Amino acid sequence: xxxxxxxxxxxxxxxxxxxxxxxxxTHRAVFQYLDSEMRKKDCSISKFQVLLLIYFNGPMTPVAxxxxxxxxxxxxxxxxxxxxxxGLIEATIEGGSEKRPAFNLTVKGxxxxxxxxxxxxxxxxxxxxxxxEDVNKKYLQIIDDLGGNSEA
Numbered sequence: 001x002x003x004x005x006x007x008x009x010x011x012x013x014x015x016x017x018x019x020x021x022x023x024x025x026t027h028r029a030v031f032q033y034l035d036s037e038m039r040k041k042d043c044s045i046s047k048f049q050v051l052l053l054i055y056f057n058g059p060m061t062p063v064a065x066x067x068x069x070x071x072x073x074x075x076x077x078x079x080x081x082x083x084x085x086x087g088l089i090e091a092t093i094e095g096g097s098e099k100r101p102a103f104n105l106t107v108k109g110x111x112x113x114x115x116x117x118x119x120x121x122x123x124x125x126x127x128x129x130x131x132x133e134d135v136n137k138k139y140l141q142i143i144d145d146l147g148g149n150s151e152a
Contacts, residue, residue: 034120038123
């Protein structure tokens with residue numbers, strides 16, 4: 001056994017560290033559950049996030065997606081191309097330019113999102129059936145304390 005193993009194990013059980021570990025495991029479990037529910041509707045969390053952003057914010061550029069989703073521009077561009085091939089989004093100069101287009105929902109994409117969105121909300125509410133605004137305020141306070149964007 002390593003010299004500091006026992007000392008380090010004690011650190012893992014400090015209340016705040018334990019809370020982080022539980023929150024992290026919860027996040028993974030919830031993400032996996034919601035992703036599996038989305039896949040039943042031929043969707044993924046990533047695709048859903050793109051459609052959600054466009055639906056509520058209008059056309060967006062790959063750079064804007066990259067920033068909002070916290071993924072590389074290259075990954076964003078590759079993923080957007082796939083969704084274009086599915087016919088759910090299309091390039092537009094609205095919010096972009098000919099050289100650097102933005103992406104907007106197609107009619108098919110809008111219909112698809114409007115079909116998937118309510119089902120996703122039901123799945124989220126099923127997972128968080130005990131949740132309340134006090135818990136939300138605490139999570140948002142953590143985000144604010146870290147200098148992040150607490151926009152829900």
